Structures are given as structure tokens and as C-alpha cells.
Amino acid sequence: MxxxxxxxxxxxxxxxxxxxxxxxxxxxxxxxxxxxxxxxxxxxxxxxxxxxxxxxxxxxxxxxxxxxxxxxxxxxxxxxxxxxxxxxxxxxxxxxxxxxxxxxxxxxxxxxxxxxxxxxxxxxxxxxxxxxxxxxxxxxxxxxxxxxxxxxxxxxxxxxxAGGWRAIEPIDYSVEGGGILEHVEAHVGDILSSRKKMEFGGCEVEYLNALIREEKDSKIFFSFGAHQITPHIELAFCLQLDWPVNEAALESQEIISFPIRVLKELTKFILDGSLIAEGDVFDSDTLSIDRKFWPDGVDAVIAIDYQFSHVERDERVAGDVTILVLVPIKYTKSGRPTGEKLADLISKYRLASWKKISLRLPVEKKKR
The missing domain is CATH 1.25.40.20 (Ankyrin repeat-containing domain)
Structure with a gap:
């Protein structure tokens, strides 16, 4: 100009x-x-x-x-x-x-x-x-x-x-399910105070962010509250650090709303009494999320019992809760993975680096 x-x-x-x-x-x-x-x-x-x-x-x-x-x-x-x-x-x-x-x-x-x-x-x-x-x-x-x-x-x-918080505030681990938060803080990193609360038939679930101590370019975005229903599952995405998950992003009609749309639908799935287990694959045929919200190159997400420590061990936390990480995948020519191919994917992603399992922003969204 x-x-x-x-x-x-x-x-x-x-x-x-x-x-x-x-x-x-x-x-x-x-x-x-x-x-x-x-x-x-x-x-x-x-x-x-x-x-x-x-x-x-x-x-x-x-x-x-x-x-x-x-x-x-x-x-x-x-x-x-x-x-x-x-x-x-x-x-x-x-x-x-x-x-x-x-x-x-x-x-x-x-x-x-x-x-x-x-x-x-x-x-x-x-x-x-x-x-x-x-x-x-x-x-x-x-x-x-x-x-x-x-x-x-x-x-x-x-x-x-007006209710303003610092980004990192002390956490009360004595609350119901506090062991989950303690586990995330110990094995992932600081949990940020900003959170989104949602009601599912009288059950309150929060969605929180935690910074990844060992991977400065990534964070996890996870549910807290779905564990109230047996078999005690919480869900998470690993996201690029600057993936927006603010209030405006959660209501967005663009791709940036993809993680919360998936978490919301699968949280409801859990709270309605359905089971989600490691190896379950969710794509546009199994989720009601319009294809326009799916990032390019992502055909599905697969639930992984991700090992936060990157060594094989039981990652269940207090109260016998499992945090399943939803890992984005692209289908090969053979389509949806099953059998041995599915087993190989599970084995591969359980111990992968945070960046390998993370959802990355489209290139045009990085240009800020």
C-alpha cells in the first residue's frame, strides 16, 4: 500500500x-x-x-x-x-x-x-x-x-x-478423577487452565490442553469426565502447538474444529454406553462429521493406547482409566486397515514420537 x-x-x-x-x-x-x-x-x-x-x-x-x-x-x-x-x-x-x-x-x-x-x-x-x-x-x-x-x-x-486466570494454575488433584490430571502433568506436561465444559445428558465433560514437555511444537487436547462411565476411557488428540482450540475455534465451520468435533462425538458415544477400544478406526463412514471438516490427507483416526513414556508398559492411571490417543491416518490403496496391517499400525503408533502421531495444521493456516 x-x-x-x-x-x-x-x-x-x-x-x-x-x-x-x-x-x-x-x-x-x-x-x-x-x-x-x-x-x-x-x-x-x-x-x-x-x-x-x-x-x-x-x-x-x-x-x-x-x-x-x-x-x-x-x-x-x-x-x-x-x-x-x-x-x-x-x-x-x-x-x-x-x-x-x-x-x-x-x-x-x-x-x-x-x-x-x-x-x-x-x-x-x-x-x-x-x-x-x-x-x-x-x-x-x-x-x-x-x-x-x-x-x-x-x-x-x-x-x-471477571474470572481471569493465569495460563497455569495450581490443580486440585483431590477432585473426582484427579488422578488423571496428575498422570497427564507427570507424564506429558503442564495442563493449561483454559478449558471448555460441555454437558452430555447430565454428565459434565471438560476439554483441556496440556503442553508436551519433550516436544515443544506439540500439545495434547484431551477429555476429562468421560471416565465416569465404565470402562473408564478418556480420549485425546496430539496437536500442533498452535492449533486453535479456543471457544471461537470450537464453533468454527472450518477444519480447525475437527479435533473437538471428533472428541465430542466419541465422548457422546462412550457416555451412551458404547465401547471404544484400542485399534478402533473412525472415518467419515463411522462418524457423522461432514467431510469438509476433515484435514487433507486424513482418512480416519485410530484409537491408540499411546505410551507417554515411549516404552511398553501399562499406561492406565488411577481408577483404572485408559487415555486413548486418536491418531490421524491416511488409507493405503487397500483401504481401511484390518488384521495384520491394523496390528502393525497399533504397534507402530504406541511407541512413536509425539510429532509422528500429531495432527498438523494445513499449510495455509500456518501463514499468520
């Missing part, structure tokens, strides 16, 4: 902007510095706080939820929040901006305003039901973590009063 059109988008003068756009209509949708995925004029205008200019740019065709991939997937709302433009933040949300940004964004508007100490913006976003405990996509820190790191104590107090 040429500097002159950037100038017209940040002066606050709609007349100046319109005069330039009329003369140079091809420049309207050119990203900053001409870089694919760069900030739009709307991002630049939002960073300067002009409601009038933002309104005109949206009228001219720039999406209110335009994502700037070169800025971590930030929306214009994030630009306004980061600079404390409360009036514009309110206007953008009232006109359809996503309060938490896109699921795959590195930060949220709440994080952006927390880092910069904008108390009124933080309070307003919380009133708009912003996800207080969403994690930074790369560093796995909450808004409270970020406020404390940047010494924004007043913001930190607002976040705490």
Missing part, C-alpha cells in the same frame, strides 16, 4: 479519503506495502480511531472482519483496542466485528488492550462477553498473564474480577 493512501485513511478526513479513492480506485483493496495478507486501509484507519473513516471504508467494500495475516490475523477491532479507541471499539462491535477476533488469530482484542493498559476498553470487551481466558496462540498466555508481564496492574485486577 502506498504511503499516500495510508495517509488519507488516517487523517480522519472522509473528504480527503474519498477524493483520493475516486482518483485511484484500484488502491482501495491493496494491502499495506502491497504485501499479501497485509493490513487493510480499515486496519490503518482503526488504529487512528476515526469512526467516520472506518464507516466509509466499510461502505466501500472492506470487510469489518478483514484479517491481517502479517499482523497475526488481527482485525481492525484489534487495532482500535490496542490503541484504546473506546468509541471506535464500541462502534465496530455494534456493527458486527467479532469480539474475540478470528479463531486462528495470535491475539484477541482483549489481549491487545490488556497489554497496553486500556482499562475502559478491557472492561467494555468483557461486558461484550470476550473470552477472558483465551490463550495467546503462540505463547499460551492469557490476557491476565499478559497484563502482569506488561505491568498493567489495574487491568490485571479487572481481569481477575
Amino acid at each position: 502506498e504511503s499516500n493512501i495510508s495517509y488519507y485513511s488516517d487523517t480522519g478526513s472522509v473528504n480527503d479519503l474519498m477524493a483520493f479513492v475516486v482518483k485511484n480506485p484500484e488502491s482501495l483493496l491493496v494491502p499495506e506495502y502491497g504485501m499479501e495478507g497485509g493490513r487493510t486501509l480499515l486496519h490503518i484507519a482503526a488504529s487512528h480511531g476515526s469512526i467516520e473513516v472506518c464507516e466509509e471504508l466499510i461502505r466501500l467494500g472492506i470487510s469489518i472482519n478483514a484479517s491481517a495475516r502479517t499482523s497475526g490475523g488481527k482485525l481492525p477491532l484489534g487495532e482500535a483496542a490496542a490503541r484504546g479507541h473506546l468509541g471506535l471499539v464500541r462502534w465496530l462491535i455494534e456493527h458486527g466485528s467479532l469480539v474475540d477476533g478470528l479463531p486462528e488469530a495470535v491475539t484477541t482484542p482483549l489481549m491487545d488492550s490488556s497489554i497496553n493498559g486500556h482499562q475502559e476498553v478491557v472492561a467494555f470487551l468483557i461486558d461484550c462477553n470476550a473470552d477472558v481466558n483465551r490463550l495467546h496462540l503462540r505463547y499460551n498466555q492469557t490476557s491476565l498473564d499478559l497484563a502482569l508481564i506488561y505491568k498493567q496492574s489495574d487491568v490485571a485486577n479487572i481481569l481477575k474480577n
Whole structure:
């Protein structure tokens, strides 16, 4: 994007902007510095706080939820929040901006305003039901973590009063099923405080993340609560570290929602009294998940009694619970594995590295 059109988008003068756009209509949708995925004029205008200019740019065709991939997937709302433009933040949300940004964004508007100490913006976003405990996509820190790191104590107090947590909080192992959490912490890594709770016919199940101590590029996303039904099974995926599993991702109509869709369906399967055992293979014929949600190259997931220590032993935890890891597989020409081929896969994946069993983001989702 040429500097002159950037100038017209940040002066606050709609007349100046319109005069330039009329003369140079091809420049309207050119990203900053001409870089694919760069900030739009709307991002630049939002960073300067002009409601009038933002309104005109949206009228001219720039999406209110335009994502700037070169800025971590930030929306214009994030630009306004980061600079404390409360009036514009309110206007953008009232006109359809996503309060938490896109699921795959590195930060949220709440994080952006927390880092910069904008108390009124933080309070307003919380009133708009912003996800207080969403994690930074790369560093796995909450808004409270970020406020404390940047010494924004007043913001930190607002976040705490709204139910904000640090990413890593002490865990009470005395709760029912606490041995599962203790086992994961001991053999995988730190369990993060951000979690999703769901009800299945009166049975509450949580979905949590744990960082993998020995594989910094991966994490596990696992159920906690399905063990209440015999034969005491919990389910997990190993995911690329920056695979989004925030609230927005869980409701997404894109591939990033695949892990939670599978976990939800199989959790319900367990709680309805059906059995899941090592070696069970689940594909689009056995699951009701639309094919559009399946990542490229993944034909099925196979349940594996994965050995967290990478040596063959009994991995059952307190209460005789087994954590089955769902490993993505691609079918060979012979199709669904059975018999000896299935046995070979089970043997192969039980002791494989974390990265070998992990679900990886599509290449286009990595470009942030």
C-alpha cells in the first residue's frame, strides 16, 4: 500500500479519503506495502480511531472482519483496542466485528488492550462477553498473564474480577478423577487452565490442553469426565502447538474444529454406553462429521493406547482409566486397515514420537 493512501485513511478526513479513492480506485483493496495478507486501509484507519473513516471504508467494500495475516490475523477491532479507541471499539462491535477476533488469530482484542493498559476498553470487551481466558496462540498466555508481564496492574485486577486466570494454575488433584490430571502433568506436561465444559445428558465433560514437555511444537487436547462411565476411557488428540482450540475455534465451520468435533462425538458415544477400544478406526463412514471438516490427507483416526513414556508398559492411571490417543491416518490403496496391517499400525503408533502421531495444521493456516 502506498504511503499516500495510508495517509488519507488516517487523517480522519472522509473528504480527503474519498477524493483520493475516486482518483485511484484500484488502491482501495491493496494491502499495506502491497504485501499479501497485509493490513487493510480499515486496519490503518482503526488504529487512528476515526469512526467516520472506518464507516466509509466499510461502505466501500472492506470487510469489518478483514484479517491481517502479517499482523497475526488481527482485525481492525484489534487495532482500535490496542490503541484504546473506546468509541471506535464500541462502534465496530455494534456493527458486527467479532469480539474475540478470528479463531486462528495470535491475539484477541482483549489481549491487545490488556497489554497496553486500556482499562475502559478491557472492561467494555468483557461486558461484550470476550473470552477472558483465551490463550495467546503462540505463547499460551492469557490476557491476565499478559497484563502482569506488561505491568498493567489495574487491568490485571479487572481481569481477575471477571474470572481471569493465569495460563497455569495450581490443580486440585483431590477432585473426582484427579488422578488423571496428575498422570497427564507427570507424564506429558503442564495442563493449561483454559478449558471448555460441555454437558452430555447430565454428565459434565471438560476439554483441556496440556503442553508436551519433550516436544515443544506439540500439545495434547484431551477429555476429562468421560471416565465416569465404565470402562473408564478418556480420549485425546496430539496437536500442533498452535492449533486453535479456543471457544471461537470450537464453533468454527472450518477444519480447525475437527479435533473437538471428533472428541465430542466419541465422548457422546462412550457416555451412551458404547465401547471404544484400542485399534478402533473412525472415518467419515463411522462418524457423522461432514467431510469438509476433515484435514487433507486424513482418512480416519485410530484409537491408540499411546505410551507417554515411549516404552511398553501399562499406561492406565488411577481408577483404572485408559487415555486413548486418536491418531490421524491416511488409507493405503487397500483401504481401511484390518488384521495384520491394523496390528502393525497399533504397534507402530504406541511407541512413536509425539510429532509422528500429531495432527498438523494445513499449510495455509500456518501463514499468520
